[in-house]
Amino acid sequence: MEEKIEFESFENSEVEKYFKCPYCHQKISMLLDISEPGRQFYVEDCEVCCKPIQISYSSDQGKLVDFFAQSI
Ligand SMILES: [Zn+2]
Numbered sequence: 001m002e003e004k005i006e007f008e009s010f011e012n013s014e015v016e017k018y019f020k021c022p023y024c025h026q027k028i029s030m031l032l033d034i035s036e037p038g039r040q041f042y043v044e045d046c047e048v049c050c051k052p053i054q055i056s057y058s059s060d061q062g063k064l065v066d067f068f069a070q071s072i
Pocket of ligand 1: 021022023024025026046047048049050051
């Protein structure tokens with residue numbers, strides 16, 4: 001019997017997250033890299049009002065565990 005080893009595709013290592021901008025409350029989306037386990041922090045400008053949003057999220061086993069978007 002042939003043994004077949006399959007690895008999960010890393011093409012699914014990103015997830016699109018929709019959230020409201022803390023400044024203008026418009027719904028915006030962002031691609032999050034969830035291939036690295038643990039917590040990530042970064043600052044992203046809102047695509048509507050261009051203000052800086054502090055993004056914080058954590059992932060585990062290729063799944064998004066929590067997500068926060070707040071004004072700086
Ligand atoms: Zn905004």
